[in-house]
Amino acid sequence: MASLPSLAVGGATLHRLDSDPRKLLPASAVPLEKKLAYQRRPPAAEGVQEASAPPLDAQEALALLREGTAVESAFYVPLLQRCVETKSLPDAGVVHAHIIKTGFHQETFLSTSLVNLYMKCGSTEYARKVFVTLPRRNVVAWTAMITGYVHNSQPTDAIGVFLHLLESECYPTSFTIGAVLSACCALSSIEIGKQVHGYVIKYGAESETSMGNSLCSLYSKCGSFESCLKVFERIPDKNVISWTTAISSCGDNGYPELGLSIFANMLSENVEPNEYTLTSVLSLCCMVRDLRLGKQIHSFCIKFGCEQQLPVKNSTIYLYQKCGEINEARRLFDEMDRVSLITWNAMIAGHAQRMNWAKDDIESNLSGFEALKVFQKLNRSGTKPDLFSFSSILTVCSSLLALEQGEQIHAQTVKTGYLSDVVVSSALLNMYNKCGCIEDAIRAFLEMSTRTLIxxxxxxxxxxQHGRPKEAIRLFENMRSAGVRPNQVTFVGVLSACSHAGMIDEAEYYFDMMTDEYGIRPVMDHYACMIDMFVRRGRLEDAFAFVDKMDFQPNEIIWSILIAGCRSHGNKDLGFYAAEKLLEIKPKGIETYVLLLNMYISAERWQDVAKVRSLMKDENIGIIRDRSWISIKGQVSFFLANDKSHPQSTEMYNLLENLLREATSLGYVPYKSVEVSVKEDEESSNGSSTIKHHSERLAIAFGMINTAEGATVRVVKNITMCRDCHNLVKFFTTITKREIIVRDSKRLHRFTDGKCSCGDFGAFL
DNA sequence: CGCTCATAAT
Known part of the structure; x- marks a missing residue:
């Protein structure tokens, strides 16, 4: 929180200063010639060529001034405006010097323009110097100072100037208040914002549309979405900006559907949207992944003639990319003659998002590598990546388990200074975590200058995830001491930590704390953690009792945990009961069916096997392929179970045979072979399983052959590991003295010295 | 006064 004692301490400060009801004048009450100094030229739309130069040739005019030619005061006006456009500090100096020489600096109007000019050129110091020597200060000068400080990222100074203004003889206008509210936004200070709001109400400016719009935006950005909507509803004459603010606020606060319905209301009230509105609406379509609606909005943009505008285009590209229409996205991108950094970022983020929605892991990987290519092109284009680029690309590296690329990008964030951003450093932490490098993740966390909830x-x-529950819980307590309020996701982490450690009392304690102290309603995931914990300790009755505590229907995941638990603890009857319940809700996950089939097959309940298979046909559950992949030097190799298609197969199989022999001599005993794939009937149901090597073994063997001795091998697997492979890989690490990391569909396994970080409590097929 | 791109989970 910024230190603003005069405001923070005395809530009444703002009001006490003046009780003159005229203290806030409507903008129109400011004499016209004074408004000129404040008037800002609307920024040229991105992607559109700047309008042709004004009649005045600025260079010639500046040359005249340098020669010392005498001019009239009116001569400066267009020149000052021109300098504002070019943001040239040296030019500003030339004009300023001339004004002083000719004595025109006594004219308030010119000096006020100079304040504005210096602010626009980024020199708050020069602006302040001119301001304090102003012979007479009008509201325009005050407002130029406030706006200038806001634009130069000095919101605290902006508020300071406002406080001085209130003590002066000047009256703020709605422009002034608008700038002050922007400062509150930049400070994320809802406290000061509320006081300004009170001021606005007191002096009767609340019904002004622009005021309502500013307040709406303030509340939205300070996380008070309810107030934002309330203010919006109370604006008597809503204009297109009011609607756009409300719509984009819905997106910012995670209510895209509401935003879309507000857009519908806007249309039914016959307010015409503009490019700002449509850009926001496109973004909402992205959030809900509604390509059909998005395409409609895109045609809408074409109808309005704004589809070429850069922000509109960026949103459109992102939409197509995220929804998998990569050719369309690429076409739009290639057609653009001018792109912005956001365009690059939208391409990268679009690919990153598509990874989550791809139809299979091959497509997902392809998307990830496309994202890396775009990032590389961005670097070569001469444009500097920003925090958005880095956060997205680090997330891509996490999903790909692309540690080498991730490390390079880490170095780049250090060089460019973007590592100091919380979002970037959180993304980095996450990248190291997903790649199995917990030490680097810890370092990333310790080096953060600020820490957010995330x-x-x-x-x-x-x-x-790395099987260090005690540290997880200690961190949770540190987090609370630091005054950071945990949310639902935090508690999933806490409960799963307790669950892994079998800390049942602690889990129950934190479960109660979540509801009692933080008022967070437990959701499915929290119940899943608790039930999982009881199951792991073999306390099946407690697990089923906890299911009864839920005030909603358990889902597929919960029943699957129970079934798996019943199987491993040999309670067939409870397992069959859970399976009945599970079948009632018609599961969707392919792994759920593998679990069911394996259970019924091992119990030789062939009628039930047939029932499950027919349900799979009804629900259109396809076949599952056991697949693993490994990335070496940016090259991904995929493997199926018993894959012999790879050129190095012979070597790989020989290595595996040797490893198996050594493992056996060390005491490895295979678990009864488990059918992982669900293929067509005859292969799996007759029990003549020929599976010898599941895919991760092949990927690991390939990794060992193609990396230096002793190097860590990192493999990703599309489904859960089976118990047998999990056990065998532990022996591999002992034999080869290598660390092996396998990230399966459920969790991360870091194998070292014959042990796994999951503590063998992972869910296995 | 309003727009587009970013981080966490069983």
């Missing part, structure tokens, strides 16, 4: 939660779940 940084803490990321670190916490990182400890939990």
């Amino acid at each position: 940084s803490w939660t990321s670190m916490l779940t990182c400890y939990s």
Whole structure:
């Protein structure tokens, strides 16, 4: 929180200063010639060529001034405007010097323009110097100072100037208040914002549309979405800006559907949207992944003639990219003659998003590598990546388990200074976590200058995933001491940590704390953690009792945990009961069916096997392929179970045979072979399973052959590991003295010295 | 006064 004692301490400060009801004048009450100094030229739309130069040739005019030619005061006006456009500080100096020489600096109007000019050129110091020597200060000068400080990222100074203004003889206008509210936004200070709001109400400016719009935006950006909507509803004459603010606020606060319905209301009230509105609406379509609606909005943009505008285009590209229409996205991108950094970022983020929605892991990987290519092109284009680029690309590296690329990007964030951004450093932490490098993740966390809820939660779940529950819980307590309020996701991390450690009392304690102290309603995930914990300790009755505590229907995941638990603890009857319940809700996940089939097959309940298979046909569950992949030097190799298609197969199989022999001599005993694939009937149901090597073994063997001795091998697998492979890989690490990391569909396994970080409590097929 | 791109989970 910024230190603004005069405001923060005395809530009444603003009001006490003046009780003159005229203290806030409507903007129109400011004499016209004084308004000129404040008038800002609307920024040229991105992607559109600047309008042709004004009649005045600025260079010639500046040359005249340098020669010392005497001019009239009116001569400066267009020149000052021109300098504002070019943002040239040296030119500003030339004009300023001449004005002083000719004595025109006594004219308030010119000097006020100079304040504005210096602010626009980024020199708040020069602006302040001119301002304090002004012979007479009108509201335009005050407002130029406030706006200038806001634009130069000095919001605290902006508020300071406002306080001085209130003590002066000047009256703020709605422009002034608008600038002050922007300062509150930049400070994320809802406290000061509320006081300004009170001021606005007191002096009767609340009904002014622009005021309502500013307040609406303030509340939205300070996380008070309810107030934002309330203010919006109370604006008597809503204009297109009011509607756009409300619509984009819905997106910012995670209510895209509401935003779309407000857009519908806007249309039914016959307010015409503009490019700002349509850009926001396109973004909402992205959030809900509604390509059909998005295409309609895109045609809308074409109808309005704004589809070429850069922000509109960026949103459109992102939409197509995220929804998998990569050719369309690429076409739009290639057609553009001018792109902005946001365009690049939208391409990268679009690919990153598509990874989550791809139809299979091959497509997902392709998307990830496309994102890396775009990032590389961005670097070569001469444009500097920003925090958005870095956060997106680091997330891509996490999903790909692309540690080498991730490390390079880490170096780049250090060089460019973007690592100091919380979002970037959180993304980095996450990248190291997903790649199995917990030490680097911890370092990233420790080196953060500020930590958000997400940084803490990321670190916490990182400890939990790496099988270090005690540290997870210690971190949770540190987080609370630091005054950071945990949310639902944080508690998933805490509960799963307790679950892994079998800390039942602690889990129950934190479960109660979540509801009692933080008022967070437990959702499915929290119940899943608790039930999982009881199941792991073999307390099946407690697990089923906890299911009864839920005030909603358990989902597929919960029943699957129970079934798996019943199987491993040999309670067939409870397992069959859970399976009945599961079948009632018609599961969707392919792994759920594998679990069911394996259970019924091992119990030789062939009628049930047939029932499950027919349900799979009804629900259109396809076949599952056991697949693993490994990335070496930017090259991904995919493997199926018993894959012999790779040129190095012979070597790989020989290596595996040797490893198996050594493992056996060290005491490895295979578990009864488990059918992982669900293929067509005859292969799996007759029990003549020929599976010898599941895919991760092949990927690991390939990794060992193609990396230096002793190097860590990192493999990703599309489904859960089976118990047998999990056990065998532990032996591999002992034999080869290598660390092996396997990220399966459920969790991360870091194998070292014959042990796994999951503590063998992972869910196995 | 309003727009587009970014981080956490069983």
